[in-house]
């Protein structure tokens with residue numbers, strides 16, 4: 001099969017690495033890709049927002065399957081354009097991608113199907129949102145409705161902070177993504193990520209993970225795209241998985257099908273495990289980054305076979321097998337991240353550090369004058385595996401310390417919750 005992978009981050013490098021291991025694969029293309037992905041795929045300079053150009057490329061190269069990594073193109077309807085042209089694609093339609101593209105869409109679905117989630121109000125003007133916030137009081141959560149690159153959510157511990165967040169949204173801080181606002185009840189508990197491979201009808205559990213959103217050790221400082229992750233998440237016991245499937249995922253699949261937008265692709269279920277059981281915080285309609293990196297390390301099966309089964313509505317006939325080990329990944333970021341990461345510094349020793357069973361996925365790198373250089377905020381994902389979380393962590397940091405990059409930094413405490421549980 002010829003496959004086109006869309007995206008350029010560490011998530012897509014991990015997907016490319018796993019796809020390249022499939023005996024079914026003839027040729028892998030990636031648009032736009034990155035230097036790590038270039039080892040597994042031919043990079044193509046396609047403007048992925050130009051759906052006509054992507055369709056034309058697929059026809060010219062006889063592409064049998066398109067795998068879409070990030071949410072932007074999905075919410076933009078790239079899967080619809082490809083399907084309309086008769087090209088197979090792994091990823092939801094624009095309508096189904098509203099599960100991530102509109103927080104209010106998902107909350108309304110939860111209300112209609114009695115899916116456990118935080119109580120909420122949905123507003124298209126500041127005055128009504130303000131009145132609701134004042135009535136409920138802090139702590140309270142303010143969310144821009146649309147895609148805001150992880151920056152659209154304010155967990156406000158004080159009333160004034162919540163009111164300021166409402167103003168910021170309606171003042172255009174997030175552009176059109178903030179023209180509508182969801183105000184939510186503040187939930188307490190431990191967060192976990194759960195993934196399901198979906199074919200429109202069947203949802204197949206596809207692993208658990210926990211990530212680390214804050215830039216600083218001990219979960220302090222500003223939010224980031226994610227500074228590290230591990231899988232499995234011990235807090236996601238079989239009981240929690242069963243409850244999440246029954247109470248959250250199954251009604252979502254049914255609801256989406258009933259509204260004529262069956263969900264195909266990977267459903268990322270962001271959960272708060274409260275004392276009353278799992279509650280949905282959010283859906284994403286793509287793999288997490290860096291959660292994907294640890295899932296791909298643990299997946300024993302041929303990823304391409306599974307993606308094909310999802311696209312062809314055959315997930316009822318497949319199963320998945322996972323390594324029991326814990327996989328852990330640490331993000332190496334460029335100084336200044338998340339606000340203003342510095343680009344261009346030279347990174348050495350990556351090949352050596354990635355020896356043995358360590359995988360180093362490229363997230364934001366480029367080649368310049370024969371050197372590997374930083375080209376983004378999150379730059380490398382150093383990933384390893386071991387039976388114990390603490391051993392996986394030691395292995396990863398030992399490899400990471402062999403990388404010579406003075407302008408980079410990482411958190412040294414990735415996995416702390418699971419390490420603590422291990423005792």
Ligand SMILES: Nc1ncnc2c1ncn2[C@@H]1O[C@H](COP(=O)(O)OP(=O)(O)OP(=O)(O)O)[C@@H](O)[C@H]1O
Pocket residue numbers: 118141143149150151152153155184185186187188191213270281282284
């Ligand atoms: N109702 C809530 N109660 C408490 N904390 C919350 C609530 N909703 C969101 N949060 C916190 O804010 C974070 C971001 O919220 P959410 O996942 O909805 O936003 P997002 O911008 O879509 O995130 P991502 O970039 O991970 O997709 C959550 O991971 C959680 O820590």
Ligand SMILES: [Mg+2]
Pocket residue numbers: 100282283284
């Ligand atoms: Mg999200």
